[in-house]
Structure formats: structure tokens, C-alpha cells
Amino acid sequence: SQQGEEDPQALSIQEGENATMNCSYKTSINNLQWYRQNSGRGLVHLILIRSNEREKHSGRLRVTLDTSKKSSSLLITASRAADTASYFCATEIDGNKLVFGAGTILRVKS
């Protein structure tokens, strides 16, 4: 069973708009990570937020974490066509296993 589940499954926006995707998880975590995957490529780490943090920024990325609701959101501001990719949340369980959700497919139209 998957620990993390992203919502929505797919998102299509215009260039310049903001994109928000959400991740829900089931068990207690030490940290939550977001990864990006461009078509046909490996995943690339974007940002990590620890369980004692509520919000974190990296460039145009903003991640929030609500441990009481077991959920996280990734906001990409002022999106670009190059942001078109799949985005995955991942949670660390059992001290070493990183479990991924099914991902959100983001399409940014220019």
C-alpha cells in the first residue's frame, strides 16, 4: 500500500499561473520530500521538509506540512513551460525506506 497519495492526479495551467498539488500520507513521518520527474528521466529531488517544520521555500517552490492532518502541499509560483513534469511526494518510513506516491502530472501551457 502506498504511504503518500498526491492530488490531483493531473493539472493543466497556463504559463505564469500558480500550481498547487497536495500529498496525504498515513503514518507518522520524520520528513517529507518532493521530487520532480521529467518525461523519460529519473527523479530529481526538489525540497525536504522535516516534521517539526510547517513551511519551507526554495526559489519558486513553497512546501507546507500539516502533521495533524498528515498532509503536505507543493506550490509552484509563476509557472513556466519547463515546469511541465510529474511531481511526487515521498515519506521516510522504518528509518530508511522512502515510499513514493503515485504522482501529479503537471502540464504548463505556453
Place this chain on the structure above:
Amino acid sequence: NAGVTQTPKFQVLKTGQSMTLQCAQDMNHEYMSWYRQDPGMGLRLIHYSVGAGITDQGEVPNGYNVSRSTTEDFPLRLLSAAPSQTSVYFCASSPWGSGANVLTFGAGSRLTVL
């Protein structure tokens, strides 16, 4: 600095054949892992290793073997390929003990089993 290198990039097998997917990293990472990615299911952990000589099972280990004789290499063996093993396989590594398991991924190996 090559990062994580996977070979081959593409492979077609017949049911029952065996093969090995190679993974090598040059970052001196202690942690290495194998995932498979299927449409609509995200990535699922097959096997992982926290150091040379140490391996453990992930979510979907059946039909796969691994070994870790060196820090750099973590091959994944398919003993008797089945159509259900058609997938894209990713190897990933991280510097174990850093307080968080941030993975560096290879480019993937696409396997088709006929």
C-alpha cells in the same frame, strides 16, 4: 562526476529468461535502492542496501535478487522474467547517516518481458 549510472537503458526479454540490471554510483553513497515504476502506481521499492554486504527487502521483492559486494555497485537480478516485470526500473543512492534519505536517481532502465 557521473552520479548514478544504470545499464542497459532498454532491454527486451522473453518469459523465463534471466538478466541483471547494473547500477553504479561514484558518490561514495552507503545507501542504494531499486524501484520499479508502473503507470499510475508511482515508484515501488524492490530492494535496498545500507552498505556493502547488507541488503533488505522493500515492498515488492519477489522475483528479484540483489547483492552489494562493493560500495559502488548494486546489481538487480531477475531470475526468471515474467510479463508482470515489464516496467521501468530506477536505481537510487543517498549518503546514509545524513539525517534524511535524499535520493539521487539514475536515468532508468526500461524492461519489456514478452
